[in-house]
Amino acid sequence: MNEGRSELTARANNKGVDAAVAAARRVIASLLHAGDGSDAEMSEVAERLNAVADYLDEHAPAVRERMVDMWRGEGVTRHDPVTGPENAVAPPLALTGQEDGSIEGVVVLGMPYQGPPGFVHGGISALLLDHTLGVANDWGGPSGMTAELTLRYHRPTPLFEPLTVTGRQVAVDGRKIRAVGTISAGGEVCVSAEGLFVAKRVPRPR
Amino acid sequence: MNEGRSELTARANNKGVDAAVAAARRVIASLLHAGDGSDAEMSEVAERLNAVADYLDEHAPAVRERMVDMWRGEGVTRHDPVTGPENAVAPPLALTGQEDGSIEGVVVLGMPYQGPPGFVHGGISALLLDHTLGVANDWGGPSGMTAELTLRYHRPTPLFEPLTVTGRQVAVDGRKIRAVGTISAGGEVCVSAEGLFVAKRVPRPR
Numbered sequence: 537m538n539e540g541r542s543e544l545t546a547r548a549n550n551k552g553v554d555a556a557v558a559a560a561r562r563v564i565a566s567l568l569h570a571g572d573g574s575d576a577e578m579s580e581v582a583e584r585l586n587a588v589a590d591y592l593d594e595h596a597p598a599v600r601e602r603m604v605d606m607w608r609g610e611g612v613t614r615h616d617p618v619t620g621p622e623n624a625v626a627p628p629l630a631l632t633g634q635e636d637g638s639i640e641g642v643v644v645l646g647m648p649y650q651g652p653p654g655f656v657h658g659g660i661s662a663l664l665l666d667h668t669l670g671v672a673n674d675w676g677g678p679s680g681m682t683a684e685l686t687l688r689y690h691r692p693t694p695l696f697e698p699l700t701v702t703g704r705q706v707a708v709d710g711r712k713i714r715a716v717g718t719i720s721a722g723g724e725v726c727v728s729a730e731g732l733f734v735a736k737r738v739p740r741p742r
Numbered sequence: 743m744n745e746g747r748s749e750l751t752a753r754a755n756n757k758g759v760d761a762a763v764a765a766a767r768r769v770i771a772s773l774l775h776a777g778d779g780s781d782a783e784m785s786e787v788a789e790r791l792n793a794v795a796d797y798l799d800e801h802a803p804a805v806r807e808r809m810v811d812m813w814r815g816e817g818v819t820r821h822d823p824v825t826g827p828e829n830a831v832a833p834p835l836a837l838t839g840q841e842d843g844s845i846e847g848v849v850v851l852g853m854p855y856q857g858p859p860g861f862v863h864g865g866i867s868a869l870l871l872d873h874t875l876g877v878a879n880d881w882g883g884p885s886g887m888t889a890e891l892t893l894r895y896h897r898p899t900p901l902f903e904p905l906t907v908t909g910r911q912v913a914v915d916g917r918k919i920r921a922v923g924t925i926s927a928g929g930e931v932c933v934s935a936e937g938l939f940v941a942k943r944v945p946r947p948r
Contacts, residue, residue, distance in 0.1 A: 553773060555785065555788040563830075566799050568829055569803075569808055572758050574759075574798070576761045577825065582764070582765045585794060588772075589769045596772065597779055598927060601815060602776075624774075625763060640776065652887060652943070657869070663866060685755045685864065687892075688889070718931055733918075738861060740859050
């Protein structure tokens with residue numbers, strides 16, 4: 537098994553935009569941990585963050601140009617909201633292809649991903665699984681866009697603990713592709729998913 | 743119809759942590775718009791963001807204390823990843839209860855929520871709908887936790903355009919609750935969802 541080839545998601549760099557995005561993830565979590573009960577000077581924090589956004593916007597390429605750039609090449613995406621090292625919304629989840637055709641990743645989710653008290657939001661589990669099933673299709677055979685996704689919630693998914701996310705392509709019938717996946721904690725399945733995908737693509741911007 | 747009472751999600755304040763979170767959302771989007779092709783000095787940006795996180799962490803309450811605080815009261819949540827004004831991951835979506843028992847909100851999603859080129863990530867649609875169905879249950883009758891959620895993707899959901907998100911409780915049978923919802927753009931349904939919920943709750947931290 538080729539360890540390098542089996543990395544299915546972008547690896548974060550320790551510099552450039554990836555490092556700034558990692559710092560932005562810290563800011564997101566710290567703001568939520570602080571809340572309104574903290575004695576931090578929040579209007580000053582807002583000013584500092586707005587100044588960073590202003591600075592970035594002054595130097596950013598046009599949206600159209602950036603869209604072409606981010607979709608260049610055929611490799612893994614760097615901007616998606618699940619695995620993307622350029623997207624601070626992403627936890628991020630890193631996925632690895634296994635020899636048996638399945639894919640897997642481990643992630644710890646903090647307070648920004650909370651649904652019920654102390655547990656992961658059901659919609660965040662859906663987000664992680666939709667993406668993982670898509671990547672599982674890329675790894676296992678033909679891939680496409682989600683047509684139908686069903687999630688079953690077996691038990692609450694804990695925050696602040698390692699979660700194992702898996703995906704596997706299970707059937708290809710013409711343009712119809714089926715994949716399944718799970719999120720587990722401590723060896724027990726918390727959420728399972730099955731998805732129907734259709735082998736089509738939105739054209740890339742050029 | 744009482745306009746005040748029909749607001750089902752927290753309204754953002756123009757100061758305090760909400761304003762800082764709004765600025766953090768700008769930073770998330772600006773970093774993604776900039777990418778690695780920008781000539782912004784990214785190591786300096788990372789330093790500035792890490793300094794903000796350090797400052798917030800110095801003033802933050804303990805996690806346990808904060809969890810008790812964020813779950814105090816019986817009103818709308820301020821911290822969830824869909825509507826929460828304290829959570830920079832949230833777009834945020836604001837939901838309003840309608841006289842007919844349904845709920846509705848309009849949101850424009852930018853680059854951080856992208857899946858296929860120029861369109862919303864299927865998992866982000868799932869996140870919005872799971873949350874909206876939960877709030878629809880709160881508005882329509884008894885509410886609970888997601889047991890099963892099925893999403894159907896009818897057409898790609900555009901970024902950068904107003905999306906109408908709806909939800910409605912359709913049946914209550916003992917502890918089983920059913921709700922449906924849609925995401926539409928330009929009057930056409932892009933994603934529909936049906937959910938089965940069970941009337942139970944994770945205990946709140948105290």
